[in-house]
Amino acid sequence: MEPDFSALTDSLGDEFDGYLIDAASDDSNQLYLSGFDAPDPFVTLYKPEGTYLLVSTLEFGRAKKESRADAVSRLSEYDYREKYVEHGPVVGKAKAIAEFLADHDVGSLAVPGDFPLGTADALRDEGIVVEAQTENVIGNIRAVKTAEELEHIRDAQNANEASMQAAEDLLRAADVEDGVLYYEGEPLTSERVKEEIEVTLLRHGCALDETIVACGADAADPHNRGSGPLEAGEAIIIDIFPRDKETKYNGDMTRTFVKGEPSDKIREWFELTERALQAAFDATKAGATGADVHDAVCDVYEAAGENTLRADPNAETGFIHSTGHGVGLDVHESPSLSQSGEELEPGHVITIEPGLYDPEIGGVRIEDMVVVTEDGFENFNDYPVQLVVE
Template sequence: MFQKRREQLVSRMQQQSIDVAVLVPGSNMYYFTGLQLKQSERLTVVAITAHHQLYFLVPQVELTKVDLGNGGTILSYSDEEGPSQAIQQLKKELGTAQTLAVEFDTMRVKEQKAIENLTYDTLCDIGETIRDIRMEKDEHEIALMRQAVQIVEESLAATLPIIQAGISEMEVAAQLEYEMRRRGSEGTPFGTIVASGYRGALPHGRASTKKIETGELIVIDFGAIYKGYVADMTRTVALGEVSPTLKTIYSIVKQANETAIAAIKPGMTAHAIDDLARDIIRDAGYGNTFTHRLGHGIGLSAHEEPYMMQRNQLVLKPGMAFTVEPGIYVQDVGGVRIEDNLIVTEDGYENLMTYSKELIIL
């Protein structure tokens, strides 16, 4: 699998006359090599050449995580000696590269300083090429995303019964994260959002010490990670009966969500899907309260291509995975967001989520 992905990357590199691509720890390194690390004080890079060579420059403490089953050469170093000698080895292996490509979005100054020791004429960004490759998910990736979705849906169902007047948003978030962990989640891809009452008007209202009260809507936006792949879910629930205004807002957002999803198919553009949801909210008189894009891509990252937003002319293709999450946020009143995870299929879409979108009253 990883070798096949590298072949795709090498083919693009050859088309663009790129001699070497250097990747840093993160989702791209994992996608092409299987090495799953986070950036730390210890230098780690992977070099992939246009001649299909693969080099891992890693600290000795991480050697057991490197799988050479699909080829590759390890250049390691101890904490005591540092990476200088390993970098010189890599320089010798690579020789002179006319064009060297790196990840402008994620490379730190630390890694940049290290590659300055390599010999090359031109430096360019490999990010756009990689984003394009990763945008269309294969069946293996989709299967892992289905598992991640199952984790978030089951965890929400297990958490809702604890919500009652007087419980804090943080307590709800903690229970939710516990439920995801016990079902196999490797962690959370972003800070869990539990925003009740007036705090629901904050699109990114991280869980706080606020106590939840009867008659409030509660926006719950959270995610799980299963074998590297992300599920991102939002449901808005009510504690007791809520006002007619809040019920109306909920029905508008639900209609916007369902209308946008129903139109998903190959050939549609990202902005056209966004427009469908945005028009419903605007026509209902709440246009200025929908303050973010309709959705974002999901996969190894919580936010990646494609972005479902105004002016994005990207044409949808089978395998693309993204969220649809319209929202209305009224200051001092509350907010509603409903989010599903979608896959574009050959003739339409698959909604990975099955959780009810009817207003749940606790």
């Protein structure tokens, strides 16, 4: 299914002849616009009438076969080697790009905000108008998923639930000695649980750079990945965000578990977070804004006397992150469910992930991933929300 790039055409207006990305496909805008997956930077030129690639000789054959471009050119056609030797890599490449642009009658370019400054200034020196867009136009196009993309995301989240189950099963199988979890005679560590998650995901065709299995004070820092032996009675946050290796689409979910008896405070926080999750669900539908959903969560927390970033931008405990984010080719993409969250549209895939944090108590977070519909949402998760693992 071909994406709809009309918003990109509109963004060019009369001012710009085309739109240019100079990046490897680890830049998801590049992957989406070019339809080409390559490890080294290449150039994609979008014009309303077509999409054109400029790649190294090494990628030429594959780019012709696999990309969605109407035509593919090679750097060597523009004497890149000679230009590189004479002018160095940055200016040499820009001079080759300038000739490629001339071949396509392009004298003015809109580019993404993260377009490389070196290339931009060198293109300007070649007389080309280059202006960074302040809106992430392709990001906004990407935010609305096609039916095919939704299937990819559903597959990734199904793999994710299988790995969450594997992790929970490990916690369940563990014994407790002196307040520490043991499995097969050894202390059960964050690292061991992560390994189980990652192996399960690999068997489902997913990869991931990182997983969070954070216990106690570690879990109070939302970006701490966790390490060392897991402790009974402490909240263990497990946050998994795998990427399907073939489709490149991501999943994202979080559960919080306690092996043994949680403190009253953790129990209270968990129930409060379940209520915050429900409040977010109630607010989620097309036409509402990401800010509305975030406000619904902050309202629940603040009414219960908990601190939030909304109430105090310097808060280091309480609800100290946004309510969620878009998920697709990137695990963090548009839209945002935060104080500046934009209007939700049907087809937006978002996480909803309220949580509370304090190094003295630990951390609690519950995260589902949903797709926004006209009157509400559909939840990709049906994994139970249950604190205590017997």
